[in-house]
Amino acid sequence: MKYWHIILIRAAILALVLGAWELAPRWGLVNPMLLPPLSDVLVTLQIQLARPTVQEAILITALEVIVAFIIAVPIGAAAGVAIAEFPYAGAIFKPMLFYVFSIPKSIFLPMFILIFGIGFQQKVAYAAFTTAFVVLMSATAAVESVKSDYILVARSFGATPLQILRRVYVPSMMPVLLETLRISMIFNFTGVMIAEMYASRTGIGHLISNWGENFQMPQLFAGVIMLSVVAIAFNETVRYLEARCSTWRT
Amino acid sequence: MRRPDPKIVRWGILIALLVAWEVVPLTGLLPELFLPRLSKTLNVLWIDLDKYWNALLVTLYEVVLAMVIACGFGILAGTTIGGIAVLRDLLLPVFSSLYAIPIVILYPIFTAWFGIGSESKIMFAGIYGFFPVMLSTAAGIRTIDPQFLLAARSMGATVFQQITKVIIPASLPTVFGGLRIGGALAIIGVVVAEMLTASAGIGYLVTLNRTILDSPRVFAGILCILVLSVAYDIIARRLERRMVVWQSAGRRQQQTSPRPVSQGAPAPAAA
Amino acid sequence: MQYVADLNAAKTTGAAIEIDRVSHVYAGPEGGVPALSNVSMKVGAGRFIVIVGPSGCGKTSLLMMMAGLRDHTEGRIDVHGAPMPKPDPERVGVIFQEASLFPWLTTFDNIEFPLSLRGMSKDERRRKSQPMLQLVGLTGFGERYPHELSGGMKQRVSIARGLVQDPPVLLMDEPFAALDEQTRMTMGHELLRIWETTNKTVVFITHSLTEAVYLADEVYVMSPRPGRMIDHIMVDLPRPRTYEMMATDTFGRMRDRIWQQIRKSH
Numbered sequence: 001m002k003y004w005h006i007i008l009i010r011a012a013i014l015a016l017v018l019g020a021w022e023l024a025p026r027w028g029l030v031n032p033m034l035l036p037p038l039s040d041v042l043v044t045l046q047i048q049l050a051r052p053t054v055q056e057a058i059l060i061t062a063l064e065v066i067v068a069f070i071i072a073v074p075i076g077a078a079a080g081v082a083i084a085e086f087p088y089a090g091a092i093f094k095p096m097l098f099y100v101f102s103i104p105k106s107i108f109l110p111m112f113i114l115i116f117g118i119g120f121q122q123k124v125a126y127a128a129f130t131t132a133f134v135v136l137m138s139a140t141a142a143v144e145s146v147k148s149d150y151i152l153v154a155r156s157f158g159a160t161p162l163q164i165l166r167r168v169y170v171p172s173m174m175p176v177l178l179e180t181l182r183i184s185m186i187f188n189f190t191g192v193m194i195a196e197m198y199a200s201r202t203g204i205g206h207l208i209s210n211w212g213e214n215f216q217m218p219q220l221f222a223g224v225i226m227l228s229v230v231a232i233a234f235n236e237t238v239r240y241l242e243a244r245c246s247t248w249r250t
Numbered sequence: 251m252r253r254p255d256p257k258i259v260r261w262g263i264l265i266a267l268l269v270a271w272e273v274v275p276l277t278g279l280l281p282e283l284f285l286p287r288l289s290k291t292l293n294v295l296w297i298d299l300d301k302y303w304n305a306l307l308v309t310l311y312e313v314v315l316a317m318v319i320a321c322g323f324g325i326l327a328g329t330t331i332g333g334i335a336v337l338r339d340l341l342l343p344v345f346s347s348l349y350a351i352p353i354v355i356l357y358p359i360f361t362a363w364f365g366i367g368s369e370s371k372i373m374f375a376g377i378y379g380f381f382p383v384m385l386s387t388a389a390g391i392r393t394i395d396p397q398f399l400l401a402a403r404s405m406g407a408t409v410f411q412q413i414t415k416v417i418i419p420a421s422l423p424t425v426f427g428g429l430r431i432g433g434a435l436a437i438i439g440v441v442v443a444e445m446l447t448a449s450a451g452i453g454y455l456v457t458l459n460r461t462i463l464d465s466p467r468v469f470a471g472i473l474c475i476l477v478l479s480v481a482y483d484i485i486a487r488r489l490e491r492r493m494v495v496w497q498s499a500g501r502r503q504q505q506t507s508p509r510p511v512s513q514g515a516p517a518p519a520a521a
Numbered sequence: 522m523q524y525v526a527d528l529n530a531a532k533t534t535g536a537a538i539e540i541d542r543v544s545h546v547y548a549g550p551e552g553g554v555p556a557l558s559n560v561s562m563k564v565g566a567g568r569f570i571v572i573v574g575p576s577g578c579g580k581t582s583l584l585m586m587m588a589g590l591r592d593h594t595e596g597r598i599d600v601h602g603a604p605m606p607k608p609d610p611e612r613v614g615v616i617f618q619e620a621s622l623f624p625w626l627t628t629f630d631n632i633e634f635p636l637s638l639r640g641m642s643k644d645e646r647r648r649k650s651q652p653m654l655q656l657v658g659l660t661g662f663g664e665r666y667p668h669e670l671s672g673g674m675k676q677r678v679s680i681a682r683g684l685v686q687d688p689p690v691l692l693m694d695e696p697f698a699a700l701d702e703q704t705r706m707t708m709g710h711e712l713l714r715i716w717e718t719t720n721k722t723v724v725f726i727t728h729s730l731t732e733a734v735y736l737a738d739e740v741y742v743m744s745p746r747p748g749r750m751i752d753h754i755m756v757d758l759p760r761p762r763t764y765e766m767m768a769t770d771t772f773g774r775m776r777d778r779i780w781q782q783i784r785k786s787h
């Protein structure tokens with residue numbers, strides 16, 4: 001299949017889904033109370049975006065996401081590199097990471113609330129906590145993926161540690177690094193959302209959860225659309241950068 | 251000096267954590283409201299054993315059904331999409347894009363549609379687990395060596411035999427890997443959903459007791475979920491190893507290190 | 522130099538494989554990739570034939586066609602008097618470069634795989650696979666999984682699997698290419714021993730000129746893509762072959778002749 005064929009078919013599928021969303025409630029195939037037509041949702045989205053409370057919520061959520069990310073990445077990366085670089089630490093902690101993977105981290109939310117109360121700090125702390133693990137795991141994998149081969153070659157040419165860092169680690173890890181950031185951001189966003197939906201007085205997650213409880217379906221869908229668009233847009237931007245980096249890498 | 255066996259160190263860390271759980275609140279370093287003593291937590295768990303047991307049964311029921319949805323549809327869709335080139339080119343990138351959406355924001359829709367009973371949890375956790383299972387199965391199917399099929403054909407295998415005798419056994423490791431991840435995510439999804447809006451289940455007990463500031467009972471719930479998810483992981487890993495005895499030593503080793511996120515494997519859930 | 526088929530050799534025993542003016546073009550943009558051009562050969566029953574040629578000249582394609590695993594655009598391929606529209610394991614066994622053993626099956630089960638496809642009972646299968654295991658020198662390794670075997674042992678299993686249905690023709694596509702030099706020599710020697718005890722017709726592809734001369738009754742040399750037959754060399758070294766023969770002048774001359782042909786064709 002040619003590239004533009006693929007794009008065309010995808011566009012057709014998207015149009016089909018969106019069309020069904022618009023028409024099914026209008027024709028009474030589904031209850032419009034449960035699934036409001038797409039156009040209603042988009043109108044609601046426009047109205048909501050103009051409201052100062054919603055704008056404030058967006059701002060707060062954005063701040064939480066950014067701050068949590070800034071805290072989580074260095075901590076997680078440092079721990080990840082440590083585990084990859086020191087085999088003994090790796091032997092101890094790596095098997096433990098699996099349990100960390102399968103434990104629902106949301107069960108620790110009550111602790112964060114007890115310690116930080118219901119506010120900015122609690123959301124940031126919880127999201128950073130969950131994100132740090134993701135960063136840790138992918139950083140370990142990233143370091144291990146470049147370690148042995150390249151470095152041996154670089155050393156044999158007499159490279160200093162600093163040169164190895166600059167000439168080997170950074171360039172060869174660039175695409176992996178972006179991938180790590182991208183995936184971490186997905187989970188960071190999820191972390192903030194869960195924290196806001198669980199207990200909060202503001203933020204988009206809080207609004208969504210309220211709209212759901214009060215059966216305000218157009219508002220709820222408007223919120224979901226907005227968040228999805230932001231998440232996908234971010235994700236695609238980073239993936240685009242990744243692709244750019246990989247072309248000069250190989 | 252020889253360093254102690256990592257396994258022993260791990261047990262040491264676990265014991266130290268349990269001791270700290272008991273001792274730290276006693277010394278007043280952390281108030282008991284933040285961290286009630288281990289003995290107190292176990293005590294309330296013992297007193298309310300019935301209640302926690304019933305809640306655990308509800309949670310398990312939801313987890314099992316969510317697992318069936320996540321793994322059943324995930325493996326089915328993953329095999330189809332990964333195995334058929336046209337669908338793969340068309341849909342796989344789309345699904346990877348959709349994977350960026352924090353699925354938890356859909357949960358309010360599910361409660362509006364299905365109520366706050368078990369159905370909304372099952373549906374939510376099912377979808378929560380579906381995507382990673384599907385993506386990892388699709389990735390795994392693609393790694394089946396075409397030489398296997400060529401060899402089978404040269405020995406006169408029919409299309410049906412190629413599927414039953416080559417494709418299915420060759421994809422077993424991937425499928426079991428998917429089952430394990432799908433199960434773990436189903437547990438995570440159910441717990442998150444129960445904590446957000448529910449009327450039963452362990453997650454519900456945790457939230458209920460948090461709002462009335464009954465810390466020991468909150469931690470009793472946390473303990474239940476910790477035990478549940480760790481036990482699940484151990485059992486799933488054992489089963490996986492037993493079912494796929496033929497995996498080479500090299501591949502088994504790969505599996506004991508964290509899945510590299512960069513290789514298309516689903517990232518761990520942060521929820 | 523246009524190659525003219527030396528048919529006399531084949532006439533003595535009757536042809537096991539007859540390839541008559543076969544050409545093939547892989548479908549693709551701009552008319553596709555021409556892979557084979559007017560290839561003819563006649564393989565006598567019980568002969569050991571080796572095909573050499575540069576990478577990408579179409580050796581694998583030709584072998585796949587003989588095995589009924591791939592279609593060809595033009596010409597005729599007969600194996601024991603009939604074409605091969607689809608694989609027929611009772612006529613032709615194939616052994617691939619990577620051992621392509623199924624990692625989820627033990628050695629026994631791998632060897633018995635073609636038998637299990639025909640629904641043969643377990644006892645009967647074992648009765649057939651046991652002597653094959655012995656033939657390739659792996660007695661006692663029947664319950665091992667492929668990952669527990671060395672590269673050479675895997676190829677032995679692969680050969681046993683190719684032989685288990687007792688097909689008169691065995692096609693081998695660079696079967697020892699992934700092995701180290703010493704293992705490769707031993708495996709070549711072993712293969713000759715097996716061939717001598719089983720009386721198969723073998724078509725063997727290799728990159729190694731030494732291996733070619735050491736193993737073959739006849740060596741065919743192919744040109745770069747699209748592959749044509751540019752030379753046909755009769756190797757009249759006595760059998761059984763020994764490692765000492767490699768040091769002889771005759772051996773060296775024949776290897777040089779093949780090398781010159783390949784070099785000239787570029």
Ligand SMILES: Nc1ncnc2c1ncn2[C@@H]1O[C@H](COP(=O)(O)OP(=O)(O)O)[C@@H](O)[C@H]1O
Binds near residue numbers: 547574577746
């Ligand atoms: N399935 C295919 N589709 C298109 N081209 C192919 C296919 N298989 C092989 N080719 C091309 O045909 C030529 C011959 O390939 P092959 O038979 O594998 O050569 P050899 O085994 O001598 O190295 C190569 O240039 C290869 O790229």
Ligand SMILES: [Mg+2]
Binds near residue numbers: 580581
């Ligand atoms: Mg080849």
